[in-house]
Amino acid sequence: MIPQLIVNGIIAGSIYALVALGFTVIYRTVKFFHFAHGVVYTAGAYLAYTVAREQLSDVSGQVSIFVWIFAVFVGVVGAGALGVVINKLVYYPLRQRKASNLIFLLASFGVFIFIQNLIALIYGNQILTLRTGPIKEGHHFLGAVITDIQILILVVSGLLLVILWLFIQRTKLGKAMRAVSDDPIAASVVGINPEKTILASFVIGSVLAGAAGILISLETNIEPTMGFSVLLKGIIASIIGGIGSIPGAMFGGFFLGLAENLGIWKISAGWKDSIAFAILIIFLLVRPRGILGTK
Amino acid sequence: MTDNQLQITNNQLPMTLLQVQDLTVYYGMVQALNNISLVVNEGEIVALIGPNGAGKSTALKAICGLLKATEGEIKTGDVTFRGKSIKNVPPHDLVKKGISLVPEGRRVFPTMTVLENLEMGFYTQFSVDSSQLSDRLNKVFDLFPVLKQRRKQRAGTLSSGEQQMLAIGRALMLKPKLLLLDEPSLGLSPNYVEDVFEKIKEINKNGTTVLLVEQNARMALEYADRGYVFKIGEIALEDTGKNLLGNDEVRRSFLGE
Ligand SMILES: Nc1ncnc2c1ncn2[C@@H]1O[C@H](COP(=O)(O)OP(=O)(O)O)[C@@H](O)[C@H]1O
Ligand SMILES: [Mg+2]
Numbered sequence: 001m002i003p004q005l006i007v008n009g010i011i012a013g014s015i016y017a018l019v020a021l022g023f024t025v026i027y028r029t030v031k032f033f034h035f036a037h038g039v040v041y042t043a044g045a046y047l048a049y050t051v052a053r054e055q056l057s058d059v060s061g062q063v064s065i066f067v068w069i070f071a072v073f074v075g076v077v078g079a080g081a082l083g084v085v086i087n088k089l090v091y092y093p094l095r096q097r098k099a100s101n102l103i104f105l106l107a108s109f110g111v112f113i114f115i116q117n118l119i120a121l122i123y124g125n126q127i128l129t130l131r132t133g134p135i136k137e138g139h140h141f142l143g144a145v146i147t148d149i150q151i152l153i154l155v156v157s158g159l160l161l162v163i164l165w166l167f168i169q170r171t172k173l174g175k176a177m178r179a180v181s182d183d184p185i186a187a188s189v190v191g192i193n194p195e196k197t198i199l200a201s202f203v204i205g206s207v208l209a210g211a212a213g214i215l216i217s218l219e220t221n222i223e224p225t226m227g228f229s230v231l232l233k234g235i236i237a238s239i240i241g242g243i244g245s246i247p248g249a250m251f252g253g254f255f256l257g258l259a260e261n262l263g264i265w266k267i268s269a270g271w272k273d274s275i276a277f278a279i280l281i282i283f284l285l286v287r288p289r290g291i292l293g294t295k
Numbered sequence: 296m297t298d299n300q301l302q303i304t305n306n307q308l309p310m311t312l313l314q315v316q317d318l319t320v321y322y323g324m325v326q327a328l329n330n331i332s333l334v335v336n337e338g339e340i341v342a343l344i345g346p347n348g349a350g351k352s353t354a355l356k357a358i359c360g361l362l363k364a365t366e367g368e369i370k371t372g373d374v375t376f377r378g379k380s381i382k383n384v385p386p387h388d389l390v391k392k393g394i395s396l397v398p399e400g401r402r403v404f405p406t407m408t409v410l411e412n413l414e415m416g417f418y419t420q421f422s423v424d425s426s427q428l429s430d431r432l433n434k435v436f437d438l439f440p441v442l443k444q445r446r447k448q449r450a451g452t453l454s455s456g457e458q459q460m461l462a463i464g465r466a467l468m469l470k471p472k473l474l475l476l477d478e479p480s481l482g483l484s485p486n487y488v489e490d491v492f493e494k495i496k497e498i499n500k501n502g503t504t505v506l507l508v509e510q511n512a513r514m515a516l517e518y519a520d521r522g523y524v525f526k527i528g529e530i531a532l533e534d535t536g537k538n539l540l541g542n543d544e545v546r547r548s549f550l551g552e
Contacts, residue, residue: 186402191390191419
């Protein structure tokens, strides 16, 4: 039982880590909680579904690899574009007006609900299924069972985490994003355009959210409200890891996934969400700066 | 015109590098500067002194486009650099024109290493020519050897004096024509203050014009060619550094004599 819970925890954790990471990348440049991040994740899944849908109604139920690649491409690019549009149409005008953080939070919630309802309007409230084909027997591995799809989720999210880390550490744009995160005024003084950097962070963060949404839809059903709980988990993971810390978001994601899944070893699975919130409260009380946070 | 003739004209007329004309600045309803004018000529060190709240930082922010970030607004007047208006040019565009700022409170990037901080100073040229980057780094390390020793350390772990050196080094990475410094001595131990001013003098000798704001009026005037004395949003006095040091009113108000 324990090996299986660990495997489940790592898989859930990799999705949380992707969402937390995107959320953190954006948080670092804008310094407010971009709640609408959760609905970008949903949008990624639905966009990929839209492309694959034609094929899903096939008799065989098999989707060709090219359609998959195109579906992933549309989902990821669409999620990135959605992040850019939210920034441009909502946050940018608010920044120009020097809106308070509370206004940003409210606006962000508003965007979340608006887009979630839009998705429900277009696709309906019922659950949809993106995964196709017969369910295959998983691989047995150290007493746990792991499916091909789960391996794919682990490999892709692992790759994305590494690529993002290298990008932030090594590239010119990545360094500019770190500089803006440290001190936006000092960054502008050395010639960094803060708006360009914010734009880049929305692209990168939203692409990560879209990728997470597509990955999870290979494993479970999708529905318009799917973004809410994963957003909360992503935020909890970011806070556990240390808000604003990139390694913290990765670490916090896996920590939360494992804690939730190992937690239900002794108690019923219905308590999963409560475990996440209990951990959040413990951290807020005992170590508010998180595991890897500074200050 | 030959180089020689150019040299002669340059020697005869001081070249105006920066000109602030009839500048009035408000923060919302509060007036911070009332119709001030000042000039910085090529090659000079110019100091702006005066009591806290007199508007010195506001003048500097108006020059380097940082007013908007603090909700200030230029109501009237103009700022020109080499004859062209730079009024309301955002700070990230100014560095390309040859103006670098060392902001009040140093503002290094605390989670980045010393080396990365200096690279950020070279940001707008970054990856264009990396041999130029190492050349500039070496020049900054020559000026501030301590930064070379500490290059792998996070900037947030440096002492305030070292952070000031780093902030100045970062501003020098693009070889600016004009270096603006806001309170370079603030929060430094007395022996560091002298160090910093010696470095500023050296930077100036190497061809960079300097405009600085200082509360430490004595030190600033000792090193400055000329100075302006601010008093509640206006310029009360303007003279050479030496004359201001000898001025009775300045001695009474700012030098504690
Ligand atoms: N961001 C701001 N918002 C409102 N008022 C400000 C702001 N910054 C400065 N001021 C006001 O403008 C005046 C000049 O301030 P400042 O330029 O910082 O003076 P100095 O640098 O000479 O100490 C002061 O009265 C100060 O209170
Ligand atoms: Mg000041």
